[in-house]
């Protein structure tokens with residue numbers, strides 16, 4: 001009898017998680033490492049990723065920190081090269097880093113803001129995935145998890161360009177799943193709802209707004225970063241071997257609210 005419990009084990013797997021010095025990315029990295037994976041903590045600051053790697057190592061987890069601004073081609077290349085040098089390859093890529101520099105009507109945003117959002121939220125996951133393709137092929141497969149948002153599926157308020165970028169990421173993922181399935185590579189999207197991190201502080205620090213949002217949710221509360229890790233562990237592991245091209249909400253019921 002095959003052990004189902006064992007199919008969640010990530011022992012021997014190597015995972016890169018972008019934007020993992022804090023928030024959702026850090027929780028995902030912790031979850032993957034606790035399942036046995038060797039993780040690469042990454043964000044723009046070497047100091048920040050070193051600190052998280054040290055914290056993980058102190059807890060008996062396997063982690064290294066490699067700084068990478070995902071919008072910079074040379075740094076994306078270095079991230080993949082250094083990971084392969086250190087760990088021998090890549091099995092799991094979590095494209096988690098993203099930005100949302102503006103709130104407001106779509107017509108008010110500057111063209112340069114549009115370019116910046118698309119660069120970080122869409123182009124970077126596309127190019128980073130392309131860079132790890134060869135290693136995943138050599139290892140007989142892999143799992144790509146792209147962190148989108150419920151904004152990819154349902155327009156919120158004042159988040160038009162961010163929403164558009166996350167919808168593009170969703171379709172990128174489906175194409176990765178379709179084109180790279182032949183190499184044993186799976187690609188899936190996770191769409192978080194409102195999660196308590198620095199990224200969403202403008203929403204949850206406004207008590208009136210937070211109450212209004214939480215009232216509409218079946219769970220009646222916002223989510224916490226560590227509640228995003230379980231779904232990524234599943235999608236990364238053999239337990240999720242039949243899941244590809246999927247879009248999975250972890251949103252407290254936001255998509256069925258109202």
Ligand SMILES: NC(=O)c1ccc[n+]([C@@H]2O[C@H](COP(=O)([O-])OP(=O)(O)OC[C@H]3O[C@@H](n4cnc5c(N)ncnc54)[C@H](OP(=O)(O)O)[C@@H]3O)[C@@H](O)[C@H]2O)c1
Nearest residue numbers: 019021022023024043044069070097098149195197199200
């Ligand atoms: N929080 C929510 O409510 C929510 C909801 C839906 C979706 N999401 C998605 O969840 C993901 C993570 O968000 P979060 O809430 O965890 O954000 P967060 O707490 O602000 O953390 C963002 C992380 O990304 C890093 N980062 C920022 N810009 C980067 C860049 N250009 N290159 C590399 N790393 C970069 C940050 O570190 P440095 O500053 O050191 O680079 C940090 O580690 C994003 O894709 C976001 O769109 C969040």
